[in-house]
Amino acid sequence: MNRYQQIKLAKQIGKWALIAVIMVYAIFPFYYAVITSLKPSSELFQVDFWLSSVDFGNYAQIFSQDSFIQAIGNSILVAISVVFIALLLGVTASYALGRVRFRGRTTVMLVVLGVSMFPQVAVLSGLFEVIRTLNLYNSPGGLILSYTIFTLPFTVWVLTTFMRQLPMELEEAAIMDGATPWVTITKVFLPLMWPAMATTGLLAFIAAWNEFLFALTFTLTDSQRTVPVAIALISGGSQHELPWGPIMAASVTVTVPLVILVMIFQRRIVSGLTAGAVKG
Amino acid sequence: MANVNLSKINKVFGSTHIIKDLDLEVGDGEFVVFVGPSGCGKSTLLRLIAGLESITDGDMHFADDLVNDLPPRERGVGMVFQSYALYPHMTVYENMAFGLKLAKTDKQSIEQRVMETARILQLEELLQRKPKELSGGQRQRVAMGRAMAREPRILLFDEPLSNLDASLRVQMRNEIARLHHRLGSTMIYVTHDQVEAMTLADKIVVLRDGRIEQVGSPQTLYQQPATKFVAGFIGSPTMNFMPAELLGGDGNGCRVSTPGLGELALPQDASGKSPGAELSLGVRPEHLRLAEAEGENAFEIVNVEYLGNEVYVYLEPKAGDTLLIHRSEAPSRWHLGQRVALVPDIEQVHLFDATDKALAVNGAKAAA
Numbered sequence: 001m002n003r004y005q006q007i008k009l010a011k012q013i014g015k016w017a018l019i020a021v022i023m024v025y026a027i028f029p030f031y032y033a034v035i036t037s038l039k040p041s042s043e044l045f046q047v048d049f050w051l052s053s054v055d056f057g058n059y060a061q062i063f064s065q066d067s068f069i070q071a072i073g074n075s076i077l078v079a080i081s082v083v084f085i086a087l088l089l090g091v092t093a094s095y096a097l098g099r100v101r102f103r104g105r106t107t108v109m110l111v112v113l114g115v116s117m118f119p120q121v122a123v124l125s126g127l128f129e130v131i132r133t134l135n136l137y138n139s140p141g142g143l144i145l146s147y148t149i150f151t152l153p154f155t156v157w158v159l160t161t162f163m164r165q166l167p168m169e170l171e172e173a174a175i176m177d178g179a180t181p182w183v184t185i186t187k188v189f190l191p192l193m194w195p196a197m198a199t200t201g202l203l204a205f206i207a208a209w210n211e212f213l214f215a216l217t218f219t220l221t222d223s224q225r226t227v228p229v230a231i232a233l234i235s236g237g238s239q240h241e242l243p244w245g246p247i248m249a250a251s252v253t254v255t256v257p258l259v260i261l262v263m264i265f266q267r268r269i270v271s272g273l274t275a276g277a278v279k280g
Numbered sequence: 281m282a283n284v285n286l287s288k289i290n291k292v293f294g295s296t297h298i299i300k301d302l303d304l305e306v307g308d309g310e311f312v313v314f315v316g317p318s319g320c321g322k323s324t325l326l327r328l329i330a331g332l333e334s335i336t337d338g339d340m341h342f343a344d345d346l347v348n349d350l351p352p353r354e355r356g357v358g359m360v361f362q363s364y365a366l367y368p369h370m371t372v373y374e375n376m377a378f379g380l381k382l383a384k385t386d387k388q389s390i391e392q393r394v395m396e397t398a399r400i401l402q403l404e405e406l407l408q409r410k411p412k413e414l415s416g417g418q419r420q421r422v423a424m425g426r427a428m429a430r431e432p433r434i435l436l437f438d439e440p441l442s443n444l445d446a447s448l449r450v451q452m453r454n455e456i457a458r459l460h461h462r463l464g465s466t467m468i469y470v471t472h473d474q475v476e477a478m479t480l481a482d483k484i485v486v487l488r489d490g491r492i493e494q495v496g497s498p499q500t501l502y503q504q505p506a507t508k509f510v511a512g513f514i515g516s517p518t519m520n521f522m523p524a525e526l527l528g529g530d531g532n533g534c535r536v537s538t539p540g541l542g543e544l545a546l547p548q549d550a551s552g553k554s555p556g557a558e559l560s561l562g563v564r565p566e567h568l569r570l571a572e573a574e575g576e577n578a579f580e581i582v583n584v585e586y587l588g589n590e591v592y593v594y595l596e597p598k599a600g601d602t603l604l605i606h607r608s609e610a611p612s613r614w615h616l617g618q619r620v621a622l623v624p625d626i627e628q629v630h631l632f633d634a635t636d637k638a639l640a641v642n643g644a645k646a647a648a
Contacts, residue, residue: 191369
């Protein structure tokens with residue numbers, strides 16, 4: 001083996017070692033959660049890296065609670081509503097910001113960006129008053145409203161950037177064909193914006209699904225809670241016991257849908273649908 | 281089908297005045313080409329006609345309708361874009377049917393019209409394909425089909441061939457010309473390529489800085505350019521220009537002196553010009569003859585280009601630094617470094633005054 005080959009081999013080994021480190025770093029916590037969730041509570045505090053036996057007791061326990069199933073339902077309702085509203089408003093806003101020339105367009109974009117930088121805690125008390133005034137306290141509506149506030153700036157920003165990349169002549173061709181702005185958006189732009197919409201929609205979904213602070217503050221009763229709060233409030237037999245098994249089982253349960261969603265949409269995200277639109 | 285009448289059209293973007301007091305008449309069924317250097321306003325003018333931009337001032341009529349404030353769909357215009365701008369998620373059929381669907385045409389006539397358009401453009405085989413599965417020339421045809429499907433009164437082309445490679449461009453140029461013969465509809469075409477302009481147009485409009493420099497048939501523009509700009513813009517290789525001094529003349533002809541050519545008697549009308557006036561003499565490369573050098577009126581050959589069917593001979597100019605070009609059929613007996621005399625064809629010489637306007641040729645030749 002000559003020197004050149006040795007260096008090449010060393011580089012290969014180094015590359016794969018680095019990838020392995022990153023994989024372990026990213027995946028191990030989730031892996032350990034899965035393992036823990038499948039152990040009976042008697043074995044919980046033994047450190048094992050492989051499962052010797054599978055025990056679904058923890059899963060049975062959490063799914064026997066109506067409040068947990070209801071929390072999942074609430075989370076789905078809230079997350080899907082947020083995605084739908086954010087995309088609807090985001091697409092229409094991005095058409096205006098990306099395609100219509102008007103005074104103060106840059107200012108609007110900067111304000112949108114600025115809003116997204118506020119920490120949640122800073123607006124918590126103010127938002128609480130708003131939600132109480134609107135009679136949305138302790139209902140999914142309050143969560144949908146507050147999540148949309150934080151999701152929309154990001155959605156608008158990303159979709160506007162994407163909208164600007166769509167060729168101007170495409171819109172002009174639609175205008176020549178007699179399309180109104182609404183028809184242009186729905187019939188011409190929307191089909192081309194699927195990759196961007198999948199990305200932003202997915203991120204909005206994840207944000208709404210995982211959100212904890214607002215969900216804790218704006219809900220009161222078990223029946224209105226979302227999953228992250230429900231998990232945090234799972235309590236053990238006594239004050240001194242944290243029921244790790246059910247907590248891990250619940251965490252795994254709510255993570256799996258996200259993983260599946262990402263897997264479904266990742267191909268959408270990378271596919272270049274605009275191929276063939278313009279020359280080349 | 282309709283004629284187009286533009287009168288006193290102005291377009292201002294912010295502080296830039298793009299189109300200035302432009303008047304133009306396009307006849308019914310005419311093929312008109314706008315040409316000019318980049319930034320001359322030709323694309324803007326096309327977009328004004330399309331209705332994609334609004335005119336700042338002036339009147340625009342299609343047939344007898346004032347269309348100043350009509351949106352594109354009510355003007356009855358179809359447009360072919362430079363980048364084709366096909367809808368990438370729709371099939372060829374859907375691309376062509378889109379405008380008809382929006383116009384609430386019933387399904388049967390949509391199909392009929394799309395099939396008819398596809399037949400004219402030989403797109404029948406491709407109707408179910410998506411744009412990305414088509415070649416450049418096919419995409420170009422689909423773009424034309426989409427513009428034609430709604431049977432517009434006027435078809436507009438915005439540099440439609442500039443994305444194609446050279447051989448395909450020649451082929452598509454032919455197809456567009458044949459399409460115009462067959463449809464007989466009014467077409468307005470923008471290009472910066474003078475070959476496209478010369479080959480396609482019934483009427484060429486040369487634009488410069490938002491103004492019309494000259495309007496005329498390709499022959500008129502080539503043989504009787506109204507200004508030095510048109511003379512230099514139309515024709516390839518470009519016309520040779522040399523400084524000339526007016527020695528004297530009247531309505532029937534004049535005599536000028538040009539360094540390197542000596543004294544020439546020309547048929548141009550020089551009345552109103554005083555002897556000693558600075559003129560510019562223009563002569564096309566094919567209207568020059570080379571002869572053995574005699575005396576001091578000689579030019580040095582600095583390059584010879586052999587193109588197979590013809591030969592370009594480049595000569596060192598007496599003034600300025602643009603080489604003079606002589607064109608003749610191959611083979612040529614001239615070679616590098618030779619000193620030769622230039623003999624212009626007197627009937628084909630152009631004279632331009634200090635304001636770059638062409639001097640008129642007296643009656644006999646103008647009629648011929």
